[in-house]
Amino acid sequence: MNQIRRERIKNYILQKRVVTIREIGELVPDVSSMTIHRDLEKLEQEGEIVRIRGGAVAGTQHGSAESKFETRMQSHVKEKRLMAQKALELIEPESYVLLDAGTSNLVLAQMLPDIEMNIFTTAPNIALELTRLVNPTIHMCGGTLNRSNQAVSGPSTLAMLQELNIATAFIGVSGFTLENGFSCGKEEERQVKRLLMEKAKRRIVLMDSSKIGEIFPYKIGDFSQVDYLISDDALPESVAEMARKNGTIVM
Numbered sequence: 181m182n183q184i185r186r187e188r189i190k191n192y193i194l195q196k197r198v199v200t201i202r203e204i205g206e207l208v209p210d211v212s213s214m215t216i217h218r219d220l221e222k223l224e225q226e227g228e229i230v231r232i233r234g235g236a237v238a239g240t241q242h243g244s245a246e247s248k249f250e251t252r253m254q255s256h257v258k259e260k261r262l263m264a265q266k267a268l269e270l271i272e273p274e275s276y277v278l279l280d281a282g283t284s285n286l287v288l289a290q291m292l293p294d295i296e297m298n299i300f301t302t303a304p305n306i307a308l309e310l311t312r313l314v315n316p317t318i319h320m321c322g323g324t325l326n327r328s329n330q331a332v333s334g335p336s337t338l339a340m341l342q343e344l345n346i347a348t349a350f351i352g353v354s355g356f357t358l359e360n361g362f363s364c365g366k367e368e369e370r371q372v373k374r375l376l377m378e379k380a381k382r383r384i385v386l387m388d389s390s391k392i393g394e395i396f397p398y399k400i401g402d403f404s405q406v407d408y409l410i411s412d413d414a415l416p417e418s419v420a421e422m423a424r425k426n427g428t429i430v431m
Contacts, residue, residue: 185208185211185219186219188207189208189223190229192207193228193236199235199237201216204220204235204236223236256390257287260283261291263388263410264290264291267350268288274296274297275297275298276346276348277299277347277350278349278350278376279302279303279350280303280352281302281303281329281331285301285350285352285386288386289301289310290309292310294313294316297315298316299318300319300320300321301320301321302321302323302337304330305330321336321340322336326366326369333372338371338372342379344379348381349376350384350386351385351386351400352387353387354394355394355396356391356393357392357394357395361399361402361403362402363395363397363398364396365396365398367398369398374400384406384407386411387410389411389416392416403427406423407428407429408428410431415430
């Protein structure tokens, strides 16, 4: 019976690509949430799916860096599109914008209109996405590529950013807690993001609500260094209140 149920769950995930625990619960209503979590753990160990916060996606735990990035792209799609729609309100023709690496900024790049502007980016995949547009001028930062998140970093990246007058920077983060602020998982990426917060005239953080409560080793900054926080509709009021107290506009 367990194997039949897991096979049903696996096929459902492979068909839908991205599912939530609630959806799986509706698929197999006769079992507990604990049983569902154990089934997902077993399927992940077998390399059939990848568990994510609040659900699972089709894929392999031991796949390539490209497949792992694609897995993150398939997570919280609705929230990322909502954030991108909000971010578009802050972009004007002939402006100078920097797009940090990450899935939220990639979705923003996918939704950008074809207007005259200068776009700088630390992500090769974002630069390639922007080639669909005719009018923007696209500038790529050099550096060492992290395949897992398609970000460049290192001395070359920092040297180029130091020489730029950055009008608006859209910055991605990996986690946030009220006690520790914004964080990420790699020191070299922290250096890039912190430099963006220091140099940009307008600093905008893109962070969906799933990042709340997550803490990573390297602190990027806090709300005192952020002009806008763009999130989805599930942002906790405690986070929004802290942002406003520090002068950060919440969208």
